[in-house]
Amino acid sequence: MSQNMAYYNDGYNHDFTDEDAMRLVRIAASPEYRPHTCRWIDSGTACDGVIQGLYFPTHMRECHSIFVVGQDSPRFQCQWEGCSDTTLASKDILMRHIQERHLLWRWNCPNCGMVFLGKVSRNAHHALCGVSNK
Numbered sequence: 001m002s003q004n005m006a007y008y009n010d011g012y013n014h015d016f017t018d019e020d021a022m023r024l025v026r027i028a029a030s031p032e033y034r035p036h037t038c039r040w041i042d043s044g045t046a047c048d049g050v051i052q053g054l055y056f057p058t059h060m061r062e063c064h065s066i067f068v069v070g071q072d073s074p075r076f077q078c079q080w081e082g083c084s085d086t087t088l089a090s091k092d093i094l095m096r097h098i099q100e101r102h103l104l105w106r107w108n109c110p111n112c113g114m115v116f117l118g119k120v121s122r123n124a125h126h127a128l129c130g131v132s133n134k
């Protein structure tokens, strides 16, 4: 029997498995640190700018005028190329829509590698993950 066949059922250290390597790669590829291509349609053409995930909200504000100008709750419509969503959303909801639908952000639990569509649900899971050592 190969030692590489050992799975996570005893709570002790294992050799560095393919699964570990995959997990590290996924964390390094966290959407916040990956470059994304912006396909926001402005004046008839797609932006095409490449922006690191972390700076996407800044980019949307500075290049596409998605910002809050002292109104209580300004609403924006998604102008992403090919997007058929015509609902008006607040800036925060629009940013989440862009991240989830157009940039296809995925969030991993650093603990178990489970994938989530939203950072909030990932964080909620992560808070509990590993607490009970099952």
Ligand SMILES: [Zn+2]
Pocket: 038, 039, 040, 047, 048, 049, 059, 063, 064
């Ligand atoms: Zn853009």
Ligand SMILES: [Zn+2]
Pocket: 078, 079, 080, 083, 084, 085, 097, 098, 101, 102
């Ligand atoms: Zn959209």
Ligand SMILES: [Zn+2]
Pocket: 109, 110, 111, 112, 113, 114, 125, 126, 129, 130
């Ligand atoms: Zn987890």
